[in-house]
Amino acid sequence: MMQRIVKTLPPVVLPEHLPGETGLHSAVLVDIETTGLSPEKSFVYLIGQIRFLENGERQLCQYFAENAAQESALLSAFFQGLRKTDVLIQYNGDRFDLPFLAKRAAKLGVPCPLDQIRSVDLYKIIHPLKNVLGLIDGRQQTVESLLGTGRTEAVSGKELIAAYADYTESGAESARQLILSHNEADVRGLSGLLSLSAYEPLFHAEHGIPLYRAKAQPYLSFDGTPRNELLLYFHPRESYPAPILGSAHGCMLRVQGDEGIVKIPIYTGELRYYYADYREYWYFPEEDQALHRSVAVYADRSHRIPATADTCYTRKTGDFLPEWNKFQEPVFQKNRKDSAAWFAFTKELRQSRSFFEEYAGYIVRHILAQK
Numbered sequence: 001m002m003q004r005i006v007k008t009l010p011p012v013v014l015p016e017h018l019p020g021e022t023g024l025h026s027a028v029l030v031d032i033e034t035t036g037l038s039p040e041k042s043f044v045y046l047i048g049q050i051r052f053l054e055n056g057e058r059q060l061c062q063y064f065a066e067n068a069a070q071e072s073a074l075l076s077a078f079f080q081g082l083r084k085t086d087v088l089i090q091y092n093g094d095r096f097d098l099p100f101l102a103k104r105a106a107k108l109g110v111p112c113p114l115d116q117i118r119s120v121d122l123y124k125i126i127h128p129l130k131n132v133l134g135l136i137d138g139r140q141q142t143v144e145s146l147l148g149t150g151r152t153e154a155v156s157g158k159e160l161i162a163a164y165a166d167y168t169e170s171g172a173e174s175a176r177q178l179i180l181s182h183n184e185a186d187v188r189g190l191s192g193l194l195s196l197s198a199y200e201p202l203f204h205a206e207h208g209i210p211l212y213r214a215k216a217q218p219y220l221s222f223d224g225t226p227r228n229e230l231l232l233y234f235h236p237r238e239s240y241p242a243p244i245l246g247s248a249h250g251c252m253l254r255v256q257g258d259e260g261i262v263k264i265p266i267y268t269g270e271l272r273y274y275y276a277d278y279r280e281y282w283y284f285p286e287e288d289q290a291l292h293r294s295v296a297v298y299a300d301r302s303h304r305i306p307a308t309a310d311t312c313y314t315r316k317t318g319d320f321l322p323e324w325n326k327f328q329e330p331v332f333q334k335n336r337k338d339s340a341a342w343f344a345f346t347k348e349l350r351q352s353r354s355f356f357e358e359y360a361g362y363i364v365r366h367i368l369a370q371k
Contacts, residue, residue, distance in 0.1 A: 002073040027089055087120055208357035
């Protein structure tokens with residue numbers, strides 16, 4: 001007979017904002033255990049879930065099938081228990097747990113409500129941050145170790161499948177307890193991962209990052225060359241559970257606790273703006289610049305030659321900031337084939353708070369996009 005094991009768990013400290021701006025009492029944390037990775041060849045034998053109660057406590061409920069014949073009853077009981085659920089919170093569930101449940105339900109003819117319930121996959125929050133958090137992999141246990149959830153259980157999926165096979169063959173209570181304990185550790189661990197919500201505003205950085213300070217300052221490079229950099233300071237919406245440190249193309253992002261900073265190199269010197277339609281320009285070697293034919297027609301012919309793609313430019317001297325996909329125009333380069341691009345750091349931009357906030361978001365997105 002399919003077993004339903006219920007346990008009351010003590011309250012935990014929760015973040016001010018839950019992932020996906022989820023409502024606490026309408027959310028369920030869920031994790032499943034299966035006999036394999038393929039829903040065509042394997043089945044679900046255990047589903048663990050946690051609900052948050054009005055008094056702050058948590059209720060753990062586990063649905064356990066002793067054999068394949070009980071899977072249909074397990075799915076039905078779990079789905080019926082979701083009637084007052086608006087959100088399912090899981091780890092990598094969008095790729096595995098939820099599709100697996102839906103396919104098994106369809107195969108067994110069990111009505112499935114999952115397409116009517118919003119999903120919040122915590123893995124999708126952590127995956128883009130893997131490098132800047134220094135994670136060696138994206139496994140739930142690895143993330144829990146980083147965040148310090150206190151988890152000590154570390155049974156692998158392979159060991160769990162072997163334990164379930166042992167239980168179905170021998171009825172060994174020790175195997176059953178191992179399985180239930182692992183599932184409980186997984187679903188309880190999700191409570192500790194809810195603090196990942198602090199990182200979510202980083203993924204909406206296209207709207208900019210609110211700053212409390214922006215300044216340009218000089219510094220000496222490692223070889224003693226004087227340079228300048230732009231520093232953008234911000235406070236995260238809430239303290240990050242683990243520090244972030246990332247970089248890309250000379251830019252740096254560091255967030256620790258409730259302090260964040262973005263560092264961006266300022267290039268000071270001469271750069272070139274290249275015209276696209278070089279056949280419409282003449283190049284003047286003595287002035288080292290190109291002029292459009294409509295203007296160059298009045299110049300001495302002995303001082304001009306037809307422009308090429310490499311010589312069709314005008315020069316500009318000043319301070320420049322880096323970009324990669326036309327954040328600002330016009331775009332300047334050191335030479336036409338240079339992958340680095342820059343835009344002028346003008347007086348108007350230096351006085352624009354909205355520019356600094358939008359640019360901070362742009363740089364953060366660029367750093368997080370690095371593989």
